[in-house]
Amino acid sequence: MDKVSGQKRAGAHLFPPIDPFDQRMLDVGDGHRVYVEQCGxxxxMPVVVLxxxxxxxxxxxxxxxxxxxxYRIILFDQRGCGRSRPHASVVDNTTWHLVADIELIRETLDIDRWVVFGGSWGATLALIYAQAHPTRATHLILRGVFLSTKRELExxxxxxAGNFWPDLWQxxxxxxxxDERGDMIAAYNRRLFSGDTMLETRYARAWAAWENALASIESEGSGGSGPAEYARAFARLENHYFTHGCFLSDDQQILANMGKxxxxxxxxxQGRYDMICPPVSAYNLSRLWPASRLVMVGKAGHALSEPGxxxxxxxxxxxxxxxxxSKI
Incomplete structure (x- = not known):
């Protein structure tokens, strides 16, 4: 099944399309302006989507x-991507800047507590945000868990993952x-931040295509890289964060702080056949989180668009x- 067909099947489970009742560019400091929208x-009930x-x-x-x-649905583009500006910028762009941005959005919109909904890196950010501000999240809804560990990046x-997709890995x-293949993140970093826009875009497309091809169990390795502008921001930001261990002080920081x-x-x-974020991370997280429920979805990979x-x-x-x- 092609990617479009998979998205249509996923769409059958969703609510009808809606438009925002509020859109704004929020000045979060450090020269960054973040796109924020509200719908519903x-x-x-406020819910923020990461x-x-x-x-x-x-x-x-x-x-x-x-x-x-x-629901009062709040979406925003994190620093450097989507409609946020400056585009593809990694200056003053760290996990802790994003955590501060989430709090600024909450305060700006006069929200006391909200549901935090995030997938993949959004799940990582949701956990880190909640650990930093444990009184602000009423619920955490996570998909395709990534704990930002060396093991996951390796x-x-x-x-x-290349052992399962050797043709795409090649x-x-x-x-x-x-002679540079011993550290692919570092090798791509040199090219994604070369200062040559054409070279950066070429390697950005390859970086994005590798991830997108493995995102859905139904894509059959044909995810593509998306538009050049999207691929460049996506690849540069991912690589920047992964180069710096997502700016966490400890490789096991998230699991170590689950008590909070x-x-x-x-x-x-969690998709049972997630090739990007293997299910062991979700399983280990659930074991340290007594108030959580783990749902393993059979015949599903990593993507939000997986029907299951x-x-x-x-x-x-x-x-x-x-x-x-019912409580009202």
Whole structure:
């Protein structure tokens, strides 16, 4: 099945398309302006959506996982990507800048507490944000868990996933001289930040294509890289964050700090055949999180657009909405 068909099947589980009732560019400091939008019910239950990447940006489809009559849906493009500016910039762009941005958005929109919904890097950011501000998240809804560990990065950029997709790995690895292949993140970093826009774009496309090809179990390795502008921001930001260990002080920082958020209810939706973020991370996280529920979705990979993952996320958000309404 092609990617478009897979998205259509996922869309069957979602709410109808909606437009924002509020769009703004928020000055978050350091020369960065972040795109923020609100959809749904202005008086509804607030939910903030944290997109993946880093550098992926939000999309209109992300609005559709929530009942617009129940939820006040907040989406934003993280620093350097999507509609945020400056585009593809890694200056003053770290995990801790993003955590501060999320808090500024919450305060600017006069929200006390909210549901935090994130997938892949968005799940990473959701966990780090909640650990930094444990009184602000009412629930954590996570998909395709990434814990920002060396083990995970070595799996995806060190040949682990390449053992399952050797032809695609060769396309990704083949652009790098043999003597540099021992550290693919560093090798791509030299090219993504070369100062030559054409060279950066070429390697950005290869970086994005490697990840996108493995995102969905139904894509059959044909994910593509997306437009050049998107690929350049996505690749540069991901590489920047991964080069710096996502700016965490400890490789096991997220798991080591789960005690801070053990009380927050959470649902982890994980594709059983996720080739980008293997399920062991979600499993290890759930074991340290007593208030969580782990849902392994069979015949599903990493992408938000996987039909089984979409269905489970919508089901989860409906249940939270019903629970909230029943208490009123």
């Amino acid at each position: 019910n202005p008086d509804g 997109h993946g990447g880093p550098g992926g940006g939000c999309s209109p489809m992300m609005r559709r996982y929530f009942d617009p009559n129940v 799996w995806f950029y060190g040949g682990g 396309q990704f690895e083949g652009l790098i001289p043999v 958020i053990a009380h927050i209810p959470g649902v982890i939706v 993952i979409s269905a489970e996320l919508v089901k989860t958000m409906k249940a939270i909405g019903v629970s909230k309404i």
